[in-house]
Amino acid sequence: MSIFGTLGVGRLGLLAQQRAIQTTSNNIANVNTPGYTRQRAVFTAVNPSYLPEGLPVGGGVEVGSVERVANAMIDQQLQQERSAQGFDTSREAGLMRIEGIFPELDGMGIDAALDDLFTKFSELANAPSDPTARQALLESARTVVSLIQDADRRLAVIGQDANTEIEQNVLDINDIARHIAELNRAIFAKEGEGTGAVASSLRDERGQLLEQLAERIDFTSFERDDGQIAVFVGGGFFLVDSEQAAQLETLPSASDPTKLDIFQNVNGQRNGPITSRISSGTLAAALDLRDSSVPSYRDELDALAFSLATRVNAVHYPQPAPALPAGAFGLVDDQQRRFFVDGIAAAVPEGADLAQVQGAASRLAIHADILTDPRNVAAGAESLGVGLGAAASDGRSATAIANLAVTASAMYQVGDVPGTPTGASATLGGFFGATTGRLGAELQSTRRSLRQEDVIIAQLEERRGAISGVSIDEEMANLIRFERAYQASARVIQSADELLSFLMNI
Numbered sequence: 001m002s003i004f005g006t007l008g009v010g011r012l013g014l015l016a017q018q019r020a021i022q023t024t025s026n027n028i029a030n031v032n033t034p035g036y037t038r039q040r041a042v043f044t045a046v047n048p049s050y051l052p053e054g055l056p057v058g059g060g061v062e063v064g065s066v067e068r069v070a071n072a073m074i075d076q077q078l079q080q081e082r083s084a085q086g087f088d089t090s091r092e093a094g095l096m097r098i099e100g101i102f103p104e105l106d107g108m109g110i111d112a113a114l115d116d117l118f119t120k121f122s123e124l125a126n127a128p129s130d131p132t133a134r135q136a137l138l139e140s141a142r143t144v145v146s147l148i149q150d151a152d153r154r155l156a157v158i159g160q161d162a163n164t165e166i167e168q169n170v171l172d173i174n175d176i177a178r179h180i181a182e183l184n185r186a187i188f189a190k191e192g193e194g195t196g197a198v199a200s201s202l203r204d205e206r207g208q209l210l211e212q213l214a215e216r217i218d219f220t221s222f223e224r225d226d227g228q229i230a231v232f233v234g235g236g237f238f239l240v241d242s243e244q245a246a247q248l249e250t251l252p253s254a255s256d257p258t259k260l261d262i263f264q265n266v267n268g269q270r271n272g273p274i275t276s277r278i279s280s281g282t283l284a285a286a287l288d289l290r291d292s293s294v295p296s297y298r299d300e301l302d303a304l305a306f307s308l309a310t311r312v313n314a315v316h317y318p319q320p321a322p323a324l325p326a327g328a329f330g331l332v333d334d335q336q337r338r339f340f341v342d343g344i345a346a347a348v349p350e351g352a353d354l355a356q357v358q359g360a361a362s363r364l365a366i367h368a369d370i371l372t373d374p375r376n377v378a379a380g381a382e383s384l385g386v387g388l389g390a391a392a393s394d395g396r397s398a399t400a401i402a403n404l405a406v407t408a409s410a411m412y413q414v415g416d417v418p419g420t421p422t423g424a425s426a427t428l429g430g431f432f433g434a435t436t437g438r439l440g441a442e443l444q445s446t447r448r449s450l451r452q453e454d455v456i457i458a459q460l461e462e463r464r465g466a467i468s469g470v471s472i473d474e475e476m477a478n479l480i481r482f483e484r485a486y487q488a489s490a491r492v493i494q495s496a497d498e499l500l501s502f503l504m505n506i
Contacts, residue, residue, distance in 0.1 A: 003496050003499050003500055003503075004496075005049075005057065006492060006495075006496040007493060007496045008059075008060065009058065009059070009060035009492065010060075010489050010490070010492035010493035010496060011060075011489075011493065012046060012059075012060035012061055012062055013060055013061055013485065013486075013488070013489030013492065014486060014489045014490060014493070015062070015063075016041075016043060016060075016061045016062050016063050017482045017483075017485045017486035017489060018486065019041055019063040019066075020041040020043070020063065020478075020482040020485075021479065021482045021483065021486065023039050023040070023041045023066055024041075024475050024478045024479050024482060025479070026039065027039060027470045027475050028470065028472065028475050028476075028479075030470065031470040031472060031475075034208070035204050035205070035207060035208040036204055036470065037068045037069065037070050037200065037203070037204050037207070037468045038068075038069045038468050038469060038470050039066050039067065039068060039069070039200055040066070040067055040069050041063045041066050042063065042064050042065045042066070042067055043061050043062070043063060043064070044061070044062055044063070044064030044065075045058070045059070045060075045061055046058075046059030046060045046061060046062055047059055065198065066198060066200070067198060068198060068200050068203060068204075068468075069467060069468050070467070070468050071463075071464065071467050071468065072223075074460055074463055074464045074467070075207060075210075075464070076221075077460055078211065078214075078457065078460045078461070078464065079210055079211060079214040079219075079221075080214070080218075081453055081456050081457050081460060082211050082214040082215050082457070083214045083215065083217070083218045083219075083280035083281045084280055084449075084453050085215070085450065085453040085454070085457060086214070086215035086216060086280070086281045086282045086285070087280045087281055087282065087284050087285045087288075088285075088446050088449050088450040088453060089282070089285075089450060090165075090282040090285035090286060090289075091285040091288060091289065091293075091446050092443065092446045092447060092450060094158065094162070094285065094286075094289040094293060095293065095439065095442055095443045095446060096443065097158055098155065098158065098293065098294070098297060098439060099439055099440070099443060101151050101154045101155060102151065102435075102436050102439065104433075104436045109147065109436075110144070110147045110148060110151065110304070110432055111429055111432050111433060111436070113140070113143045113144045113147050114144060114308075114405075114428055114429050114432065115405065115429060116140050116143070117137075117140045117141055117143075117144050118401070118402050118404060118405035119140075119402075119405075120133070120136050120137040120140040120141075121137060121398050121399075121401045121402040122398070122399070122402035123136070123137075124137050124377065124379050124395065124398045125379065125395035125396075125398035125399040125402055126395065127395075128331075128379040128380060128390070128391075128392060128393060128394055128395040128398065129331065129392035129393070131374070131375075134374035134375060134377055134379075135374050137374065137377060138366070138370065138371070138374045138377070141339070141366055142366065144308075145340075145364050145365060145366060148301060148304065148305050148361050148364055149361065149362060149364065151301055151361070152298060152301050152302075152361035152362050153362070155294050155297055155298050155301070156294075156298070158289065158294055159289075159290050159294040159295075160258075162286045162287075162289045162290035162294070163258075163259065163260050163290060165282075165286040166250060166260055166262070166283065166286045166287065166290070167250050167260065169216050169217070169281075169282055169283040169286060170248045170249065170250055170262065170283070172216055173213065173216050173217055173233075173239070173248055173283070174245075174247050174248055176209050176212055176213045176216075177213070177231070177239045177240050177245040177246065177247075178245045179209055180206060180209050180210070180213070180229065180231065180240045180245065181240050181242075181243050181244060181245035182243075183202055183205060183206040183209070184206075184227075184228040184229060184240070184242055184243050185228075185243040186199065186202050187199045187202045187203060187206070187227045187228065188226055188227055188228050188242075188243070190202065191226075191227045192226060192227075199227075203227075206229065210229075210231075213231070214281065215281060215282060216281045216282050216283050217233055217278060217280070217281040217282075217283045217284070218233070218278065218279055218280035218281055218284065219231050219232060219233045219239065220232050224242065226242075228242045228243070230242065233248075233264075233274070233277075233278070234262075234264065234272070234274030234277040234278060235274070235277040237264040237271060237272070237274055237277075238264075238266075239264075246264055246265065246266045247264075247265045247266075248262055248263070248264060248265070248274075249262070249263050249264075249265050249270070250262055250263075251263060251273075253273075253275075259290065259291070261273035261275045262274055262275045262278065262283075275287060293442075297435070297439070298361065299358075299413070299414045300432075300435045301361040302357050302358055302359060302360045302361045302414055303357060303360075303411055303412050303413055303414060303423065303431070304361070304428065304431060304432055304435075305354075305360040305361040305363075305364045306354055306356075306357045306360040306412045307411050307412045307421070307423075307428060307431070308340065308364075308428055309338075309339075309340035309341075309353075309354050309360070309364060310354075310412065310418070310421075311404050311407075311409070311428070312339050312340055312401055312404065313338045313339055313340055313353070315328060315397055315400045315401045315404075316328050316337070316338060316339040316378050316397065316401065317336050317337060317338040317339070317350060317351070317378075318336075321336065324383060324386075325382045325383040325384070325385065326381065326382055327378075327381070327382070327383065328378035328380070328381060328397040329378050329380045329381075329382070329383050329389045329390040329394075329397075330375050330376040330377055330378050330379070330380070330389050330390065331375040331376075331379075331380075331389045331390065331392065332373065332375050332376055332389050333387055333388070333389055334383045334385075334386065334387055334388060334389065335349060335350075335369075335376075336350060336378065337349070337350050337351050337367050337369055337370065337376060337378065338350055338351035338352075338353060338367055339351075339366065339367060339370065339377070339378070339401075340354075340364060340365070340366060340367075341353070341354075341365050341366070341367050342354045342355065342363050342364075342365070343363055343364065343365025344363050345363075347368065351367040351368075351369075353418075354418075355418070356418070357412050357413065357414045357415065357416050357418075358414045358415070375389075377398075378390070378397050378398075379394065379395050379396075379397055379398035380394030380395065380396060380397055380398075381394060381396035381397045381400075382394060382396075404427075404428070405427065405428070405429065406427060407427065408425045408426050408427045408430065409421075409425055409426075410422065410423055410424070410425050411423030411424060411425070411426055411431050
């Protein structure tokens with residue numbers, strides 16, 4: 001090798017080590033940058049030249065590329081866990097809102113109100129003519145009706161809020177998809193120039209967007225040979241394909257216009273719905289809350305309201321009506337009335353009966369005659385005569401109603417025909433206690449899953465950090481190593497310069 005060849009090797013060594021020092025410095029500068037992936041200079045030997053006798057002469061070194069130190073498998077695992085974490089985090093929040101509707105542990109909920117109602121019937125049975133006992137019973141009944149109606153109304157609001165959350169998630173997903181498509185275009189422009197360049201910062205940004213997308217919806221993805229990524233949701237509907245981003249949109253469901261279904265829209269071409277194919281992320285949690293959790297607990301309230309009305313009315317308004325003077329009577333007259341009625345149906349003297357289980361919680365009411373005059377509460381079981389009510393000391397009907405607190409029978413379920421309950425046998429309090437117990441179990445299960453996902457994500461992030469994260473100690477060691485190599489290359493140039501000076505002075 002000539003002296004000028006040695007100078008060339010030294011120059012290439014300086015440039016290569018300088019590039020490596022720049023890469024290491026950039027790693028150190030971004031040690032606290034979220035989503036940053038460590039970069040590494042890859043040294044490549046320059047093709048040698050050959051002497052006339054065929055002996056190779058080294059050509060020096062160059063930085064062939066600066067690569068991102070990443071593990072695609074760990075990134076995909078993190079995305080999957082982010083989806084599961086997003087689902088359980090959002091589901092926990094929804095279940096906590098439902099739990100707030102049923103403050104049973106505080107003794108202020110429906111269960112306590114039911115106990116108080118039957119206690120008031122027992123007290124009325126002991127003093128049928130006491131106006132204070134009758135008024136106290138009426139207030140207790142009003143509390144039960146109010147709590148059931150309020151719980152049903154608040155559950156309906158949660159379902160409506162879930163629709164709003166679905167719309168917001170869809171907007172966020174569309175915005176993220178658009179940014180991913182833009183980054184695909186920028187990455188292709190940067191890496192497709194044949195220079196071997198890697199758009200590290202753009203890829204890091206795209207990776208962060210994919211994690212944000214995973215929090216909202218489950219998806220599959222793959223990277224094309226040109227560096228662009230394709231994203232599919234709903235079991236195969238593309239969201240991003242190279243530089244094109246589809247849009248998700250919400251439209252009223254054909255089966256229930258109060259609910260929103262999710263469709264894919266590609267340049268005006270609508271596909272779907274894909275609602276049932278979304279299984280994870282905050283969007284799936286909002287769908288689950290709206291379509292499963294809220295309807296389930298509203299059905300339980302309807303079953304409770306209908307069973308309560310049916311059991312109390314079976315004593316308060318016995319059917320078929322027994323021959324007079326037997327029956328159930330207040331103190332005013334011999335008109336027999338239902339205690340609980342359909343508050344929306346047209347009024348009739350005996351009180352409109354609830355026609356079906358579904359919607360019973362929102363329609364449950366107390367007979368208007370009882371609200372106007374508590375003496376119309378049928379505490380007695382026998383009329384004193386035509387046009388007359390029960391004896392002032394007759395509390396047999398009130399006693400029978402009070403005993404319902406501990407009497408188990410088949411509960412109604414949504415869809416049951418009146419008169420033919422198909423649910424399990426239970427007391428009213430036992431049924432509602434099982435309902436709130438199920439809610440508590442679901443909430444605890446969700447929290448356990450969330451804790452497990454937090455642990456898994458922490459482990460995956462630690463593994464990714466060990467591979468892709470910046471270690472100050474390692475980077476400082478590399479900096480010293482590249483600095484020494486730079487000094488050595490400078491020494492090579494200095495030696496070649498001394499040789500040339502010596503030759504020039506001969």
